[in-house]
Amino acid sequence: MEYSFTDLVNMEELCELMDSLCKDYSISCTIVDPLNTMILFTSGIHSVPCGDENSGMNCLISGDLFSPEDFSFSPVCAEGIKREGNTEYGIDGEHKKNHYCLYKCSHDLAHALLPFVFEGKHIVSVHIGPFIPEHDSGCKGVVGDVPLLSYSEVEMLVSRTGKVLDLLVNAGKLTLKLRECETGLINYEKELSSCRKKLSSFDRMKKELISIFSHEVRTPLSIIKGYNELLYDGILGPVCSEQADALDKSLLSINKLERIVDSLQYIDMDHSAHTYDFLPLNFSDIVETTLMQSARAIKEKNLKLQTEFPENMPSIMGDSKKLFHALSYLLDNAIKFSPAGSTISISARQEQGRLCISIRDNGIGILKEDISRVFEEFYQADSSLTRNYSGVGLGLNICQRIINCHNGNIRVESRMNEGSTFHIDLPLMIPEDNLFYQAD
Known part of the structure; x- marks a missing residue:
């Protein structure tokens, strides 16, 4: 010019x-x-x-x-x-x-x-x-x-x-x-503001779509699971071993699909918007429920399970449903990466006013450079379409957010080809704990 x-x-x-x-x-x-x-x-x-x-x-x-x-x-x-x-x-x-x-x-x-x-x-x-x-x-x-x-x-x-x-x-x-x-910056700021509004609109549409999808899928999925369990248990008539095996695999896949649908509720809105019902809990009950839900996956890979808990498990304040989801994601992760016939160990101990839980597998391990990223949303070490392990990369991220909302901590130790150990620590219950909280 x-x-x-x-x-x-x-x-x-x-x-x-x-x-x-x-x-x-x-x-x-x-x-x-x-x-x-x-x-x-x-x-x-x-x-x-x-x-x-x-x-x-x-x-x-x-x-x-x-x-x-x-x-x-x-x-x-x-x-x-x-x-x-x-x-x-x-x-x-x-x-x-x-x-x-x-x-x-x-x-x-x-x-x-x-x-x-x-x-x-x-x-x-x-x-x-x-x-x-x-x-x-x-x-x-x-x-x-x-x-x-x-x-x-x-x-x-x-x-x-x-x-x-x-x-x-x-x-x-x-x-x-x-x-x-300055004029260019003002124009860019206007353009950026317009893009933010569009992005906010798209984000709102995404949340609405995910919310509708998870709701619409969960209802028929529950019905499908219910009838499969009735068939498997022989309530609707006797089944042969081949039919029982087919139903067992079907229920295993239904459980995996349930996990995916459950994970959607953690990305359909800000996590701070989730309400937590904090009540006195015995963590061993949550472990037992989780193992029952994962029994088919453990049986399919012929995995051995070792548990080590104190005789008098101390109580904690927590949301049983949310902690069940967190532990399920960790156990699913251990099952997925463990070779057939190997052992998964779950242990708990009391230390300095906190309950410390460890879940150890003998799987493929995690690369040193990937350890800092395993809790990122949608992160997968191998994200190619030809990868050997399925998943969407949400489980560990959701688990971390749930543990954080319980004022807890989660970390991982791992070596390639030797396995991984995930450590969780949660505060023990104190008398003045309230019975209802909303996650910050």
């Missing part, structure tokens, strides 16, 4: 700096926009009539609104030859060269012209003068107090002027870019 000089420069700052510069040299200066033939600044320190007395023109602006070829000045110095020069200036070490010219008016006074070029475009012209060259003592028709300057002083003045303009123009360009960036 191309900018004009007035787009880039703060004119109040320009006038203030140029006034100060002109006073240092007691000289007049005019800044002209060559594109719009408009005077942007004039110091007006000296006014010297030029040409016809009645013309109203003076050396300060006579012919300066146009290109050097149209000047009424004669482009020769006192020696009768054209004089040109280069001045260098720059910001942050970036040196720039601007060509400037000296001209004489009809009063035999000198003027300097600096066409200021920015990014290859002539955006402003600076006219300095009139002044008397130091070597030239005889001038005709001089009016007013005209300063006497050496050429080195002229070059210094032109250089300082160029630096002032360069500083202001670059600062102006940075300011415009900053405004563009």
Whole structure:
């Protein structure tokens, strides 16, 4: 995008700096926009009539609104030859060269012209003068107090002027870019806000869909499970061993599907929205219920089970249904990764006012770099479609959230090809525990 000089420069700052510069040299200066033939600044320190007395023109602006070829000045110095020069200036070490010219008016006074070029475009012209060259003592028709300057002083003045303009123009360009960036950020923020609203809408739709799906699936699934159990138990008539085996596998799959449907309730809303009913519990009862539910999966892989609990299991405060889900996910995980015929151990002990539970398997183990991620939602070490182990990657994440809501902790120790041990610790019941809490 191309900018004009007035787009880039703060004119109040320009006038203030140029006034100060002109006073240092007691000289007049005019800044002209060559594109719009408009005077942007004039110091007006000296006014010297030029040409016809009645013309109203003076050396300060006579012919300066146009290109050097149209000047009424004669482009020769006192020696009768054209004089040109280069001045260098720059910001942050970036040196720039601007060509400037000296001209004489009809009063035999000198003027300097600096066409200021920015990014290859002539955006402003600076006219300095009139002044008397130091070597030239005889001038005709001089009016007013005209300063006497050496050429080195002229070059210094032109250089300082160029630096002032360069500083202001670059600062102006940075300011415009900053405004563009701010406008862009505002537009991005609006777009981001719109995306957030859409995402929130999609998230709400997802939650509604999951809630409806889990509700609609759970009812017919319970009926299917109920009739399969009636058939398996022979209540609806005798079944042969082959039929019993088929029903057993069917019930095993139904139990897995039940676990998946149960897990959906933990992602259909924020977990803090779940209500927990905290009551005194004996954790061994939860373990027993969990083992009964997993009996078919344990039998299918011919796994051995070892339990080690204290004779007087201390009571805890907890939600039995939620803790059953948590323990079920951990036991399912152990069963899934344990080789057939291996052993799963479940132990509990009291330690420093907490109940510590450990579930150990002799499965494939977890890579060291994956241990920190096993509790992430939907995380699976092997997420390919050809993976050997089924699952959606929610069980351990749900388990961690349930344990956390009981003011407990969960961690895992594992070595590849040696198995994994999940450790849980929960606070023991104290007399002043309330009977109802809502998870924070």
